Amino acid sequence: MTPAARLSAAIEVIGTIDAQRVPAAQALKDWGTSHRFAGSGDRAAIAGLVWDVLRRRSSSAWIMDNDSPRARVLGMLHLERGLDIEAIANLCDGSRFAPAPLTEAERAALASRSLKDAPAPVAGDYPEWLDPYLATVFGDDRIAEATAMASRAPLDLRVNTLKARREKVLASLSHLGAVPTPWSPLGLRIQLSADARNVGIYAEEAFIKGLVEVQDEGSQLAALFSAAKPGEQVIDLCAGAGGKTLALAAMMQGKGRLIATDNDKRQLAPIHERLSRAGVHNAEVRTPRGADDPLADIRASADLVLIDAPCSGTGTWRRNPDAKWRMRPGALEIRMKDQIEVLDRAAVIVKPGGRIAYITCSVLTVENSEQVRAFVARQPAFSIVPPPEAVSVLRDKADDFAKAALDMPEGWLMTPRRTGTDGFFVSILRRTG
Numbered sequence: 103m104t105p106a107a108r109l110s111a112a113i114e115v116i117g118t119i120d121a122q123r124v125p126a127a128q129a130l131k132d133w134g135t136s137h138r139f140a141g142s143g144d145r146a147a148i149a150g151l152v153w154d155v156l157r158r159r160s161s162s163a164w165i166m167d168n169d170s171p172r173a174r175v176l177g178m179l180h181l182e183r184g185l186d187i188e189a190i191a192n193l194c195d196g197s198r199f200a201p202a203p204l205t206e207a208e209r210a211a212l213a214s215r216s217l218k219d220a221p222a223p224v225a226g227d228y229p230e231w232l233d234p235y236l237a238t239v240f241g242d243d244r245i246a247e248a249t250a251m252a253s254r255a256p257l258d259l260r261v262n263t264l265k266a267r268r269e270k271v272l273a274s275l276s277h278l279g280a281v282p283t284p285w286s287p288l289g290l291r292i293q294l295s296a297d298a299r300n301v302g303i304y305a306e307e308a309f310i311k312g313l314v315e316v317q318d319e320g321s322q323l324a325a326l327f328s329a330a331k332p333g334e335q336v337i338d339l340c341a342g343a344g345g346k347t348l349a350l351a352a353m354m355q356g357k358g359r360l361i362a363t364d365n366d367k368r369q370l371a372p373i374h375e376r377l378s379r380a381g382v383h384n385a386e387v388r389t390p391r392g393a394d395d396p397l398a399d400i401r402a403s404a405d406l407v408l409i410d411a412p413c414s415g416t417g418t419w420r421r422n423p424d425a426k427w428r429m430r431p432g433a434l435e436i437r438m439k440d441q442i443e444v445l446d447r448a449a450v451i452v453k454p455g456g457r458i459a460y461i462t463c464s465v466l467t468v469e470n471s472e473q474v475r476a477f478v479a480r481q482p483a484f485s486i487v488p489p490p491e492a493v494s495v496l497r498d499k500a501d502d503f504a505k506a507a508l509d510m511p512e513g514w515l516m517t518p519r520r521t522g523t524d525g526f527f528v529s530i531l532r533r534t535g
Contacts, residue, residue, distance in 0.1 A: 106200035112151035250519035320523030325349035328459035332357035344373035417525020483535035
């Protein structure tokens, strides 16, 4: 397919998303199924265009003074891809499979309109109802922070230290352009271009043999800050597919007791294969059965309970830009109730002197600092571990990280703009009574 034909396809897919209110991934899959002539490179390029439009949905419409699928695609090409009017016009020349030529109104908009006077939700590309929440945590920086959250994310990998050292894996993945991550001593990063095909990491020998796992650097750091140690009893209370469970297992060096569970047993489905591939032998997966508590035998005995809490996912917008436009206030309220429930559940599992690592992939204060303060107020046996203590595991990089991340009394907030990671909040709570 020509670049112009790919552009037409992207406009078509955006139109489908609008008209049928389907997730972007499903719309792209359906388009590929009905257009089998498109090769993998074509599909990757079209997906890149669609995801970039979703990242810049509001600002692109503002630039064009038009909210149609075509207008948003054209605005994205100007804002995100940096194309000038003539470059866009060359793609929209009206030839076979190409979009229709630019209208005078479109040319005028591209030439004269900017984001200078755009409201914060438009300039930052996020739903208007979230503006007060982002203003609470970021203030006047919210446009810059949200713009970074709309950027394209790299592919981050965590080296499995049960099987390999980072230097060895780095050499084996050099052909993919892998480099060490800035903060995590276990991470590798592969930068992706706008039209890049998905990196075939799952076909790499390093992945097949369990030497690496796909995990954002922020998620790696969140696990590291929990300070899991060999010989401890560790509970991963919201294990999901097991990303942080695997990180905890490596930190424990296969020694001690590691229990992974999740209220949604469907989320646990991939964890068994992942544990096996990673060579983890000290992990026990407890799948919920009916109303029975899978942790009924554990009371005040855990050294560490890690909570990868259910949350709004605002910190992952750059990986899933579709999610921010589908998010509704009611969903946030449900997640906040879930967070209260899981924190109180963890409180009865931790032994005196033990700790809770409370983690969200959210940047919203109501899910982060406010939840921690409310928990300590209703659970006086717990106190907040000073945030600098948690990042000491980064050793010579701890000071630089502390300057980059947002330091709150309750914990650390990482963001794409500040730390180059997804948005993650981490608070460590110790049971002192």
